[in-house]
Amino acid sequence: MRSIVVAIALVLLPSWSLADPLPSWNDTETKAAILDFVQATTMPGSDRYVDPAARIATFDNDGNLWAEQPVYFQLIYALDKAKAMVAADPSLAEKSAGMKAAADGDMQTLLADGHKGLLEVMAVSHSGMTTDEFKDEVETWLETTKHPETGRRYDEMVYQPMLELLTYLRDRDYKTYIVSGGGIDFIRVFSERAYGIPPEQVVGSSIKATFEVSDDTAETVKSPELFFIDDKEGKPVAINQHIGRRPVIASGNSDGDLQMMQYATRGDRNALAILLHHTDADREWAYDKGSKVGGLDKALVEAKQRGWLVIDMKADWRTVFPWELEKR
Amino acid sequence: MRSIVVAIALVLLPSWSLADPLPSWNDTETKAAILDFVQATTMPGSDRYVDPAARIATFDNDGNLWAEQPVYFQLIYALDKAKAMVAADPSLAEKSAGMKAAADGDMQTLLADGHKGLLEVMAVSHSGMTTDEFKDEVETWLETTKHPETGRRYDEMVYQPMLELLTYLRDRDYKTYIVSGGGIDFIRVFSERAYGIPPEQVVGSSIKATFEVSDDTAETVKSPELFFIDDKEGKPVAINQHIGRRPVIASGNSDGDLQMMQYATRGDRNALAILLHHTDADREWAYDKGSKVGGLDKALVEAKQRGWLVIDMKADWRTVFPWELEKR
Structure with missing residues (x-):
């Protein structure tokens, strides 16, 4: 009888209580702050509790979920x-x-x-x-195609700590979205496989499309005209358009993500803005202000002013890319 | 011991096996065809089985989930x-x-x-x-505000059989979407409450928006310029943009929904197009070709040619509006 109760308990208890959900993160204040926020927003009775339906987490893609050097x-x-x-x-x-x-x-x-x-x-x-x-x-x-410097497939160049964060959030009933300046149809090719993010949770830039139908085909056809640029002030607009709710967690790495973070947090909302700072020239790349891709200046200043969470890649990440785990 | 097993079984078994999921539908061929399609696409081992991730069902709103007379x-x-x-x-x-x-x-x-x-x-x-x-x-x-003819709130004028269909589909792991020519922000006000459809699963027409930020506010502001008309050939384009997958079930009631149904079904796809025909002047309204709202002509012709499922409101629906249930 007791073993049945234990068995039922194991089935019913969320798996997150059993192990460190973020093993590729060093045990720094950054990791502690993430764990604290997620616990606080998902534990019933917490004064920062967020209803599961409202648990929206938005992630930039280039330089935030996968690499973006030497160029997007x-x-x-x-x-x-x-x-x-x-x-x-x-x-x-x-x-x-x-x-x-x-x-x-x-x-x-x-x-x-x-x-x-x-x-x-x-x-x-x-x-x-x-x-x-x-x-x-x-x-x-x-x-x-292989990346010119790492020799890896581009869709292998995803950040292991972010994969763990995505999984952790989904285990806590957060809905994880990509909100990217990159092309929506491009990202959808690998988002489910690489990140576990389904096509309907990808928001991105887009060109127009037309509908073409015949007796036995019906297709959307990509047209060369621009439709929407999902960058900077376009990100809150696209979040409102696609999701219709503000993010509770907004994660990015460049000035293109600043407005998304403002949208999530302004007015002392119960929200977490996370800014990834590329500080690791040995394992990845180190860049910020003035970089031709992923330029980071204003968002870093505002993050410090407002107390947003800044990930220092070099200090906070034990592992950067998934293939590093194979060596161990 | 036996009672524990039964208790566990009751918790684990999907609730749909216990009762008629569509009690407000008469026992016609229409209802049988819906039940058959949903069973076939959700029973593992079926040759029409659809992976849960791909179970997308799109519903027009005006005249399909709620009424649209005398005018939208x-x-x-x-x-x-x-x-x-x-x-x-x-x-x-x-x-x-x-x-x-x-x-x-x-x-x-x-x-x-x-x-x-x-x-x-x-x-x-x-x-x-x-x-x-x-x-x-x-x-x-x-x-x-009350409807001029029924004296009911507008968001009470939803179709009980469609509410049951939405719930039935969600119980079978279909993701239910609204794809409407109506305004996306307008529909999101009541979609969760009225239909159980969250804001991120509402696709609609929209005007442009701008992002405005100050030291303690960050808002999207609605601008008078048109952004996108989600009607006719706009529906497949918007489905591709918002969802990124074709619907497995596409449900509508007017010529504005024809292209969405073509997009779902062309090429003998494993998909179901459902067309609601307003035939009940006593309980609701009767209209089709030439109606100034919800005009239905070409879609009805094509539905008959292609063997799409046509709901005859008068014959197929036992109940139209939820308040009819209170009288019983």
Whole structure:
């Protein structure tokens, strides 16, 4: 009889009570603050308790859930795709200076005139196919392309401590969302596999789409026109649009995430803003103010002023990438 | 010992096995087809089994989950709000012919020139406040306004059989979404309370928003410019944008839902399109082709051609509105 009671108790008790949910985090104040906030918002009777339905946690993607150096991975995809398109149809390089520069690897031209060439490449490489075809192409690229410095697949370059945080939050009935300046269809290709975040919980930038139907097909087709930029002040707007509730936890790593953190916390809301500071040049990269990707300046100043939680990657993370665990 | 086993079994067994999940539906072929499809897509081992993560069901709102006669309820809200705004500030009527017509109850002017006046009224009545303020205003309106014919609150005029269907689907791990031509912020005010559908599962039309931040506030503010019309070919586009998966069940009642149903079913997908036909002038309203709200023509033709499920409200529904149950 006693063993049955124990067995039932083990089935019914949440698993989080049994082990450290964040083993890849060092035992610093940062980890303690995260554990404290999550406990306080999920323990019935706590004065900071949050109803499960309202437990929304939003995460930036580039530089926050996966790496973003030497340049945003989606940009590498766009350049690879542009090169392949020009190889297959050289006339594309005649029609577009951006496509020509991409094929030539000419970053200077791509970045000139306010990134004009690059925007052309993004539009051409990301449109003119169905959403499903686009996802298949990205999937193939992810399967066949390696990061120039680590030699790893791009979707392996995710942060182990953040994976643990996502799982911990979901175990505590938080709904985890990506809110990214990157492309929504691009991220959806790997978000479920890499992070356990389903497509409907991915919010991102997007281009327009059209609906095309025939007797036996019905597809959304990606069009080269911009629809929405989910960055800076676009993030709160997109959170309101897609989720319709404010985040209780907002996690990011750059000035592009500042407004999302303000939206979550202003007015002494019962909320946690978490800012990841890239401080580890040995295991990852070290950058902040002035970096061409993931620039971090204003958000770091405001984080210190307002007492937001700042993750010091070097000090706070025992492990950075999942493959480090295999060595042990 | 035996009683413990029974107790555990009762806790673990899904509740749907114990009773009719659709008591307000008559025992017609329509009900049987719904039960059959849901069983087939949720029973492990079935050749039509759908993974729980992919169980997406999308529902139109106006005329599908709640009534839409004599005119869309959100339009009544906009006209009520416009009247109140002009009463408080008569200069608004001088600046806008639409606002003047709304204040005068002059529908002819509102509908002239391709609904120009009406669109003005929609824009003015729905913008210039924070999203939270807008929701508070709609909430107050819902609490204080009665439908001109039934004398009921608008958010009581929901269809009991659809409430049962939503609950049944959720019990079978379907994720239920609203995909409506109506305003996303408007519907979110009552969707959780009325249908058990949380804000993040509401997709709708929207106007633009801006982000405004101060030292102690951070708000999204509704702006009068149109952002997206979630109707007809907009519905598949919005489903792809918000959900990122095709619906397995798509439910609607008008030609505005045709493309959503095509998107779900084309190519002999394992999917169910459900079309509600308003055939009950005694208990609700009877309308289809040529109706100024919820016009239904092409979708009914295609439903018959393609063998989609058509709900005949009069024949298939035992109960229409929840208050009918109180009389029994």
